[in-house]
Amino acid sequence: MTSVVRPDDPHAPTAPLPFFVYGTLRPGEVNHALFLRGRTVSQEPARLPDAALYAGPGYPYATDRPGSTVVGELITAAPGAYGRLLAELDLLEEYGGPGRPGNVYDRIAREALRPDGTRVLAWVYLASPLLARDLRESGTEIPGGDWFRR
Secondary structure (H helix, E strand, O other), X not given: OOOEEOOOOOOOOOOOOOEEEOOXXXXXXXXXXXXXXXXXXXXXXXXXXXXXXXXXXXXXXXEEEEEEEEEEEEEEEOOOOHHHHHHHHHHHOOOOOOOOOOOOXXXXXXXXXXXXXXXXXXXXXXXXXXXXXXXXXXXXXXXHHOHHHO
């Protein structure tokens, strides 16, 4: 079973978490260059279990879906860069806080898997509930959950 922690949860992590990125924030993509280059200490391949990936509108969106997997990277912020980076990524992803109706994405702490099977709690931006419903009903799923293979 996949572990999920919502940011408004009293058990939400207080220590900085890595970010699981799966679309335009992945190395080689435009938002990686704009937001992450020079501000991280590590990037490593990872997978997000129990999630599906959809193309657009406009950007890739991951949604919850048992049995599917999204391919991406775990990105660890450089010391001293975490707070500002978190705020900037929240703005980029149009995340205004837990449960806000205007959110495009929700930021959720969720377990990602390294290639060796090690589980790592990381922040991931998932499509907000209404958008996720629309994507599941009429969106274009990216087979294999890999933005680079679309």
